[in-house]
Amino acid sequence: MSALKHFLFPDHAPNSGTVKAKCKYCPTYISGNAKTTSNFVTHLKRKHRDIFIQSKSEDGTQISQTNISNFTKSTSVSKYSANDASQMQITDALVSFVAGNLTPLSVVESPEFKTFVESLNPKYQLPSRKHLSTKLLHQKASNIQSNIKEKLLSAESVCLTIDLWSNRQMKGFLGITGHFILDWCMKSIMVSCKRFKGKHCAENIRQEYEEAVACYNIADKITNIITDNASNMTKAFDFSLPGYTCNNEGKNSKSDSEDENDESELEPINIDFPEDDLPKHGRCYAHTLQLVVRDGLKYHFT
Structure with missing residues (x-):
């Protein structure tokens, strides 16, 4: 021996x-x-x-x-090859874990995490941090985006909810969520969630919205847009001609930006927009109710 x-x-x-x-x-x-x-x-x-x-x-x-x-x-234990089905399946689960829990990418370099993975499956090869950040996460994001596009194209109509907020560091973010019915089931998906740079004005909000809609090619499927009661949000989605606001009933009036003391003899032109061409803009009921309660409590205790 x-x-x-x-x-x-x-x-x-x-x-x-x-x-x-x-x-x-x-x-x-x-x-x-x-x-x-x-x-x-x-x-x-x-x-x-x-x-x-x-x-x-x-x-x-x-x-x-x-x-x-x-x-x-x-x-010694032989490792899986890069194209092995088990290797690819575990790697996909690892990427979902990192992205879904916002886990730092450095976790794959942790000795304790390597020991943990080795004890579960000694044949699995952990990807490097660089490979995870430069390739695997981008592939996962591309696959998710393709899946979202496929679902949105299969829907007959889509309702969007849009919100703009700032974190504690005062960095702005714009989130767009899509809601639709597919196979007799209600579906909700995140269409976009990205950094919002620049002024939080109506023009910039409208531009970000149009870019997101164009990315998924669903402009003709949107029937309703729901936002909060902020003035920049309501102005961004008043689908109208410059200088006029649309009340979603085919009638238009001068916008708030016009000078009330303007003595011009020009009268506002009433234009009947086709009802199916423009999505209807609505204000969030929950947010409106919150404002009512807040104002009620404010006046009650003053």
Whole structure:
């Protein structure tokens, strides 16, 4: 039998060159290489003769010298290839975990996380942080966006809810959510959620909305747009000609931006817009109710 089974080798022993292995029966480290392993046999003979004789009698032959590289290869676990189905399935689950929980990308470099993954499946190869950030996450985002486009194109009509807010660092974000019925089931999906740079004016909000709608090619499917009661939101979605606001009933009046004291003899022109061409803009009922309650409490306690 081989003398190498009585020693503990490093996890990644070199195929050539000197390697040190610890004896299982004493704290001694023995040096050897791929070509010469007699040092291990000699140590057993001198320090652990009883084990040496017992091993020889059990096997019926002399303890042989085995190549170190062959010994370490037999104990190591072969990893999945990059195109292996199991490797790809686990990697997809890992990307969903990182993205879904907003987990730092450095988690794949954590020794504790590597140990955890190794204990679950020793054959799995963890992707590097760079590969995760530059390729895997982008592929996942592209697949999700393609799936959203497919669902939106299958819907007959879509209702959008739009909100603009700022975080504690006063960085603006614009979120657009789509709601539609598909296969007799109500569906809600995130159409867009991105940084909003610049002034929170109606023109910029309208521009971001149009870019999101054009990305998914659903401009002709939108029937309703729901926002809060902020003035910039209501102005952004008054689908009208410049200088006029639309009341969604085909009638138009001068916008608030016009000077009330304008003595011009020009009268506002009433234009009948086709009802199906423009989405209807509505204000969020919950937000309106919140404002009513807030104002009621304000006047009650003053």
